[in-house]
Amino acid sequence: MKICMLTWEFPPRIVGGIARHCLGLSKALAKKSHDVHVVTLEFPGAPMFEEMEGVKIHRVKIELGHPDFITWTFIFNHFMEKLVAILNRSVKFDVIHIHDWLTAPVGITSKYYLNKPLVSTVHSTEVGRAQGLHSPSSYLIDGIEWWMTYEAERIISCSISMKWELQNHFHLPSEKIIVIPNAIDASKYERKISRENVKRRYGIEPHERVVLFIGRLVPQKGVEYLIRAIPLILQQHRDVKFVIAGDGWSKSYLEDLASSTGFINKVRFLGFISDSGYADWLVQNAKRKIQELYSWEAVAERTIDVYEKICNR
């Protein structure tokens, strides 16, 4: 099958889980002898075309700009459309696969001029990310998301709870949505990690237990609930350090918030990390109930208990 995958993030352009999801999926499809073409955006240092384990990656140069994000999104979709049309001269695609609303315009247009089915993976929704619709841009994004689900032949959701959210919010028939959970390559985690070395690296005493948060430091990830809970947790567990891995625009706010608890010495902000680690507890935001990739990685490490609701107290 000849697959045209459209995504705004693909390594090395990594923001959240979509880049890693698309990388893993495209490589797995190529391994099964599918002809996978990923069309994505340019990134400093990345070639405009490369082949990686059988996956053909085409990067689009964004030739125009505009201060407004939505306008900018439609501009890069235009340049993606142009590239898909050029590719179509030599590759007769069987299916178009988009990831989230950001590539919905190019996906829907391609569906019509290639006359091929559109598959859409919905990783998250605007109403979930923004915890409601509070601005004209949010209403527009929500509308594009509905349009994307309407135009798609099939919708892929990475969790049952996301399927429910899609069914309820967009009034979609259940049979249109397929749940395919995120996956990881478990063989990468069959290795020994020295807990002592990890703790030493981050200034944690050997006897202290580690509460870990991994994710972008933005409001929708809910890390502020964990930080606000630190004094309560420490009342019951004195020997705990809180490790917050990730970066994002609310980092300064969260650092100030951690200071305001009076326990900043118990918190480590690591920024973006790509290396291995370990924790006693992994904290996830239960408000969104999305099966994040890192929770599978945590399970694969076999060293972590996953607690979902601690930050909802």
Place this chain on the structure above:
Amino acid sequence: MGLKGQSVPDNLRFLRILHNIGATSPDKSLTIEEISRWILIDPQKVRENLEELIKNDYVNVNRDGDTEKFHVTARGIVKVMSMYS
């Protein structure tokens, strides 16, 4: 306990605009005057924002004689994208 009080800091809003107008590589870098015209902010304010962003490695400056041109770095692009996804 909600999300009130959290909003994108001014310098990151500025970074976002610099990214969206396309100053994302050395060949697409812009002068302070060009940025000022694009986003209707006083050149002095543009310079203050840029200086802060350079400190954090979100923006690079290229010097060609007396001309300074600025563009968003790879780290800055990821920072901007984190505000959207």
